[in-house]
Amino acid sequence: MKGTVFVELLKMAEGAFGEDVVDDVLDKADLENGGAFTTVGNYPCSDLVKIVEAFSDHSGLSAEVLQRKFGAWMMDHFGENYPDFFKDKSNSFAMLEAVDGEIHVEVRKLYPDAELPKFVTERKSDTHLEMTYSSPRPLAAFCHGLIEACVERFDETAEIDRGPTRPADNSTTFQIKIE
Amino acid sequence: MSSETDDRVSRRRYEREQRAREEAEALLEQKSRELFLANKQLSEYSTTLEGAVLDRTAKLRSALEKAEAASTMRSRFVATMSHEIRTPLGGLLGMIDLLATDETDASKLELLKYAKTSGEALNRIVNDVLDFSKMDAGVFVFEEESVDLRALVESVIALARTNRKCEDRSIFAKVDSTVPKLFFGDATRIRQIISNFVSNALRYSVEGPIIVRAKATPDPKGVLLRVEVEDFGIGIEPDQIGNLFKDFSQISTSLTAAAQGTGLGLAISKRIVEGCGGQIGVDSTPAVGSTFWFELPVEVLAAPQALELDAQTDAQDSSGVSLVGKRVLLAEDNVINQKLLLTYLKRMEVDADLAENGRVALEKFEPGKYDLVLMDVAMPEIDGLDAIRQIRTKWTEDVLPPILILTAHVMDAIQDEAASVGVETVLSKPIPYDELKLAMQSAVGAMKNDVPVPPEPPVIPKNESPDVFALMSADAVQQLLETFSPEDLTDLVKRYVIDAQSIVADMRVLYENNSHKQLSAQAHSLKGSSLLLGFSRIAELAGEVEMRAEHIDATMMADMTDEISNILVNLMGKCD
Numbered sequence: 001m002k003g004t005v006f007v008e009l010l011k012m013a014e015g016a017f018g019e020d021v022v023d024d025v026l027d028k029a030d031l032e033n034g035g036a037f038t039t040v041g042n043y044p045c046s047d048l049v050k051i052v053e054a055f056s057d058h059s060g061l062s063a064e065v066l067q068r069k070f071g072a073w074m075m076d077h078f079g080e081n082y083p084d085f086f087k088d089k090s091n092s093f094a095m096l097e098a099v100d101g102e103i104h105v106e107v108r109k110l111y112p113d114a115e116l117p118k119f120v121t122e123r124k125s126d127t128h129l130e131m132t133y134s135s136p137r138p139l140a141a142f143c144h145g146l147i148e149a150c151v152e153r154f155d156e157t158a159e160i161d162r163g164p165t166r167p168a169d170n171s172t173t174f175q176i177k178i179e
Numbered sequence: 180m181s182s183e184t185d186d187r188v189s190r191r192r193y194e195r196e197q198r199a200r201e202e203a204e205a206l207l208e209q210k211s212r213e214l215f216l217a218n219k220q221l222s223e224y225s226t227t228l229e230g231a232v233l234d235r236t237a238k239l240r241s242a243l244e245k246a247e248a249a250s251t252m253r254s255r256f257v258a259t260m261s262h263e264i265r266t267p268l269g270g271l272l273g274m275i276d277l278l279a280t281d282e283t284d285a286s287k288l289e290l291l292k293y294a295k296t297s298g299e300a301l302n303r304i305v306n307d308v309l310d311f312s313k314m315d316a317g318v319f320v321f322e323e324e325s326v327d328l329r330a331l332v333e334s335v336i337a338l339a340r341t342n343r344k345c346e347d348r349s350i351f352a353k354v355d356s357t358v359p360k361l362f363f364g365d366a367t368r369i370r371q372i373i374s375n376f377v378s379n380a381l382r383y384s385v386e387g388p389i390i391v392r393a394k395a396t397p398d399p400k401g402v403l404l405r406v407e408v409e410d411f412g413i414g415i416e417p418d419q420i421g422n423l424f425k426d427f428s429q430i431s432t433s434l435t436a437a438a439q440g441t442g443l444g445l446a447i448s449k450r451i452v453e454g455c456g457g458q459i460g461v462d463s464t465p466a467v468g469s470t471f472w473f474e475l476p477v478e479v480l481a482a483p484q485a486l487e488l489d490a491q492t493d494a495q496d497s498s499g500v501s502l503v504g505k506r507v508l509l510a511e512d513n514v515i516n517q518k519l520l521l522t523y524l525k526r527m528e529v530d531a532d533l534a535e536n537g538r539v540a541l542e543k544f545e546p547g548k549y550d551l552v553l554m555d556v557a558m559p560e561i562d563g564l565d566a567i568r569q570i571r572t573k574w575t576e577d578v579l580p581p582i583l584i585l586t587a588h589v590m591d592a593i594q595d596e597a598a599s600v601g602v603e604t605v606l607s608k609p610i611p612y613d614e615l616k617l618a619m620q621s622a623v624g625a626m627k628n629d630v631p632v633p634p635e636p637p638v639i640p641k642n643e644s645p646d647v648f649a650l651m652s653a654d655a656v657q658q659l660l661e662t663f664s665p666e667d668l669t670d671l672v673k674r675y676v677i678d679a680q681s682i683v684a685d686m687r688v689l690y691e692n693n694s695h696k697q698l699s700a701q702a703h704s705l706k707g708s709s710l711l712l713g714f715s716r717i718a719e720l721a722g723e724v725e726m727r728a729e730h731i732d733a734t735m736m737a738d739m740t741d742e743i744s745n746i747l748v749n750l751m752g753k754c755d
Contacts, residue, residue, distance in 0.1 A: 023192055036198035040206050 001045045001137070002114065005074070006037035009048065012073045013055055025054045042113075045137045064141045071145020072152075079153060092154045093129045096147065096176070097121045117143075127178040134171040147174060254312045261309035268305065269649025272298045307443040314450050321455055325480050326364040328404070329354050330613050332391050335373045339381060348381065348389065355394035359402060361480035361617070367654055368451045369406075369475075372459075375444035376408035376471045384412025384468065400476040411468040420461060424449040448473070502619055503528040505550040510540035510566065511585070512558040515675045515708040520553070520585075522662055523612050527619070537561030541569055546578035551623055554602075556586040557703045567600040576601075581622035612662055647672055647753035655713025669754055675712055676751045679705055683743050686724065690736050699728040705743075714750070717743050 013022045026035030029050045037043060052070075056063045079086055085103055089095045099119045107114055117135030124130055133143045144162050151158045161175040188196075275298060279291045332352045339350055373391065380389045390409045395402035415423070424445050445459075452459040457475035507529045511517050517533060524531040532549070534540035538560040544552070554563040561569075567582055584597050584605045597605045604618055647669060648656045659668050682705045689698040702725035709718035720739045724731065731739075 019192060020189070023189060023195075026195070027191065033202070034195065034198065036195045036202060038199045038203035038206070040203050 001043055001048060002039075002111065003037050003041040003043060004039040006043055006048060006051070007039050008074055008077050009051060009070055010035075010037065012070060013051075017055070017059065021058065025051070025058055029054045045139075049138065067139065067141035068145035068148065071142045071147075072149035073145075074142075075146050075149030075153060086153075089154075092147075092151045092156050092158070092178075093121075093123070093176075095150055095154070096129060096131055097123075124175075129176045130173060131176060132171050132173045134169055136170050138165075140165050140172040143172070144174070147176060151176070151178075257308060257312035261305050261312060264305050265302070265309070266650070268298065268302055270646060272302065273646040273649050304443075307447060310447050311443060311450075314447075314454070321368065321451075322365045323363050324366055324607065325361045325614060326366045326369060326477075327361055327613065327617065328358055328369070328393055328406075329360075331366060331370055332373060332393065332406075335370060335377055336391065338374070339377050348386075350377065350381075350389045350391070352391045353393070355392070357395040357402070358393050358404065359395060359477075359479040362401065362404070362477040363480060364475065364477050365451075365455065368455070372448040372451060372473060373406060373408065375448050376406075379444065379471065380408050380410035380412065380469070384410040387411030387468070398476045401478040402476075403474055404477050405472060405474045407470050407472040409468065409470040414465040414467050414469050415461065415463040416465055420463065423461060424459065502616070502623060505529045505619075505623060506548065507531050507619075508534060508540060508543060508549045508552045510534040510537060510553065510558065510563060511555045512536050513555075513704050513708050514678050515671065516555070516585075516711060518671055518674065519659075519662075519711060520615075522667075523615055526612070526662060527616055529619075537563055537566035540566050544570055546574050546580075549580050551580050551619060552582040553619075554582055554584055556584060557700060557707075559700075564596055564600055567602060571601060581624075583618060583622055612658065647750060650714070650750060650753060652713035652715055655711070659712070672712060672750065673754050675708055676747050676754070678708065679717070680744070680747050683740050683747070687736075687740055690731075690733075695728040699725050702728065714746070717746055 010022055010026075013025070017025075029035070029047075031047050031050065032044060052063050052066050055061075056066055059066075085098070085106075086095065089098065096119070100121075104116050107116060117133060117137070117139075120132045120134075122130045131147070133140060140162065144160065147160055151160070157179050159175075159177045159179060161177075163173040163175075165172045272295065275291055275295045279288060279295070282288050282291060329352075332354060336350045336352060340348075377389060377391065387410065390407075392407040392409065393404065395404050397403070449459050452473045452475065455475055457473055459471075459473040461469055461471045463469035507524060509517075509520055509524065509531055511520055511533070512535055517535075521531055521533065529551075532543060534543050536558040537554075540552075540554065540563075541561060554567060556563040558566075563584060563586075567584075570579065570582075581604075582602050584602050586605060586607060594605055597603070604622060606615065606618055648665075651659075651672075656668075659671075663671065682701050686698055686701050686705075689695075689701060702721045706718045706721035706725055709715070709721060720743050724736070724739060
């Protein structure tokens, strides 16, 4: 998993819990590189899960809540650092539809070995988008947070219904209905 | 958050950041190395690719050169073989004629007739193949000579009428008055095409007339000549028209097809027309008939005013200027040319006076004594151009009769020199009778109209042709037989051989003595008489000696003179 995800997760944690807490958590968690993450490196996804669990233990917040908050944080991070992807999109559906076809294409140019999740979208109606997230990583809640933040970013409100994760293909389907 | 008051970073945080930085730097180095290696590999690919392209190009070029060389070799081989086949074939046909002359048994005569027909068919094929292979080998040269289309069309029609099957067919010409009296072109090739069209028309129609039409329209080069041959025969299905003009190589069974009479004629015609910058085609309706046509841009030969006026009043009647009784001074040193030209002049009923060289011509010439002077260029003592120059210095323009130059030189070279002595008309030897007559008529410029002289159909007494005619070019034989009887022509050839043998002996001596100029002059004389009688190989060899007299080496000289001698000996044998 790309180092930028870890770096951003720790930044968010530092903002929320402070540097010392983050350092304590990292020291205690059994991480492969002792928590020295850089944006250009690649790290095992299991480390991300461990870090999230450690913060959950520390804060009493559920992993689900933390992942969703982190999803929102990452959406803001993307918006600030990669405005080009956003500027020609008029609404959240257009943005979500562009993830696989545009954004991931650009990601692969820089990181040909990146293991990217799949996002399949289908417009059920003008206000209803079905989005299926497939990834071997247990990050459906993180994905949920990303979608919520995306809708918010375009000043929209939506009812987001997340289905169960199907173990057969590790996929999770979201029903996004703009209100 | 305890760190809010303390800006310093904890030791463990610092160390963690250090580790992250080292890792990032290591990753960066690794990426740089990978990038470098990828670049290196790319440039290697590019170099190999360039090498591969060069290598492939070289191979292709070499293959192309080989293929071209093979193709040229093949064409040359076919051309040579066809040429070699023609000679014995001519002998065979001659023998058949001889046998037929003495034969009285009707059944044997019939067989001889078949043998003769087959031989002639084979002869046509060989000629076609020869033409074709010459075109392929790029040695097919188009002549630029003055062409009289009316006479040419008439002669083609007259020849077609001699075919026994066509005795009852009506073939006629409609040459529009827009067609210039004379233009520059290759008469032999134009005749070949029209002849091909006419024989096709005869073959593919059983009744109805065959019409040869010609007209001309303005063109940047002069005029665009259009000749059509229309028949009312079986016509051609639209899907077959495309195949009609196809090349030799595209007709899979070309030889058998030719033997059956469909021929390479149209394919050759197409090449000829396109080689001269023209177009060829056919308009046809099945069961109604076909019109084969070709269009050629041609340069009009300026005709004198008198003829122009004449042509406007009646295009068919322009050759009616009488030469009868005109006094002509002929300056010509070569005995064969003397004999031929004097015979021509006698036939025109002019009063001819012969001067053997330029000096004699000068002695004989006086204003008022002659109506026309025909002057050869290369002559001993005083050459023709010099003689004309001296005549012009001695007398004023207004008392001089028209002077025509005759030459076997390359036209371009002599044209300027002729102009420098005030002569416009240069006639290239060998000169066909009609062309000489026409040139003399326009020069004399007599306005009086005779009864129109119908163009004489070429008489080719095939059954009596001596063997030796087969060794002469067909055109030359045809033209000469318009003037001479076969016996007289044979006699002329004999004289030519004796004359040529003495010239060759002279040439050998002159070469030994390094007298290049005289050697060249003798070779020129031999070339002239050989061209006249259609002995093209001798003319070619003599021409070579004329051109390169100074540079020729002894072996080559010996080879060339030996070859000429051998041909001459062979010729002499055929004359008996």
